[in-house]
Amino acid sequence: MKTISIGHTNETPLGKIWVAMNEKGLVAVAYPAVQADFEARLMRQRRMEVQFAPEKVKDALEQLQQYAAGERREFTIPIDWSVLNEFQQRALKITFGIPYGETRTYKEIAIELGNPRAARAVGRAEATNPMPVVIPCHRVVGSDSKMHGYGAGEGISTKVWLLEHEKAIMG
8 A cells, every 4th residue: 555654844833834745746735634533634635645754745834834934935845736635726727837026817827727607616616625725725715915825824814925925925
C-alpha cells in the first residue's frame, strides 16, 4: 500500500500548519488541525496509509513556515494535481498562478477557463481546495471585492489575515 507522509510546522500566526505528501507531491494542507482528525480525513479521502514522518515533508514545512513569517512569496513544493478532479485541476492551476499580493475574482477565473458563467463552479473548486495557502484560494474574491467564504483556518477572518499579510490590492 502506498503511503502519505505528514508533519506540521512550528506555531505560526495561523497555528500549526499540517501537510501531507505522497510520492508525487503535496496532497493536503490543514490548519488548525488535530493529528488524528487530519489522518482520518486523509485515510478516508485518499485510501492510503498515513505516517507521521516530518523528515519526508521537511521542505514543505519550511516553505510554509517561511511564508507565515513573511519571508517567502511563492512555493516550489511539488503538487500532486491528480488528487483533484479535472475541473478542480484547471481552476486551481489558474489560482496557483495568482501572484503574491494580488487577487482575482471567481468570474475572472471562469473567463480564463473559457466559461464566463462558471463563477459558481469556480467557487466550489476553491471551497474544496485541499491545499490552501499553497494553492492560494484566499486570493480569490467576489466581483464586488468582498470576501465570500473561506474554509481553512477560522474562515473569513483567516482569509482577511492572509490578504493583509500579503498586502494584497483588493479588486
